[in-house]
Amino acid sequence: MFIHPWDAGLDEAEWRSWLAEGHDFGILSVNGPPGRAPLAVPTHFTVDGGHLLIHFARPNPVWEAIEQDPNVTFTVFGDYAFVPGPWRAPAGTPPTDGVPTSYYTAVQFTCRAHIIDDPEAKAALLRRQLAHFQPDGDHAPVVAGRPPYGRLLPGIRGxxxxxxxxxxxFKYDDHKPVEHRTAVTEHLTARGQGLDLSTARRQRRRLDRIGPWKP
Structure with missing residues (x-):
């Protein structure tokens, strides 16, 4: 993933807080077996300190690839929108001279994968995930050997x-003048389609922190 200086995260807290806002679904990319294409698997995940926790069904072809090469990439993205050319035309030029672009946030993790097959360890992983996704605790206990989860554990791998x-x-034109970024934020808010509003909020937060871009 290529990152211009003005697109870089401002600090670790920025991407961590972005994930904590509910961005907990991503793409696991794994080198495929020799002679086959890489695998890309969409999935929810849970952050656990310096680790990401995932589980898949045992028949998933991703396991063979991970066993051969545990070096993987996990990518999370969001707050994206297409920005049409007229919104980006430099001051004093025809709107049609503007060049369109995409705005988005992406966080990419380089990882080493460890497969979890022990029933107790898989149960602990599921408990950690449920604590994130169902914090109210409205689920049966996840215990190896006890229904309903106990009978399901053999069908998954952690x-x-x-x-x-x-x-x-964080690609939001942060190298452009403040007036330009403010105008695009207003356009996104007015259009209000897809993820326009969350994209506008993200651009506004970056603008408030960065102000005029200083190389």
Missing amino acids: LRLDVTDVRAK
Whole structure:
């Protein structure tokens, strides 16, 4: 993932708080077996300190690939919108001279994967995930050997991704003048389609922190 200086995360807290806002679904990318294409698997995940926790069904073809090469990438993205050319035309030029772009946030983790097959360890992983996704505790106890989860555990495998590197990209034209960014935020808010409103909020937060871009 290429990152211009003006698209880089401002600090670790920025991408961590972005994830905590509810961005807990991403794409696991794994090198495929020799002679086959890489695998990309969409999934929910849970952050657990310096690890990401995932589980998949046992028949998933991702396991063979991970067993051959445990070095993987996990990508989370959101707050994205297409920005049409007229919104980006430089001052004093025809609107049609503007060049369109995409705005988005992406956080990419480089990881080493560890497969979890022990029933007790898988149960602990599921408890950690449920604590995140169902914090009210409105579910049966997750205990190996006890229904309903006990009978389901053999059908899944757990995955702990040990994070070795994090790259965060916030692509919102932060190198453009304040007036330009403010105008695009207003356009996004007025259009209000898809993720326009969350994209506008993200651009506004970056603008408030960065102000005029200083190389």
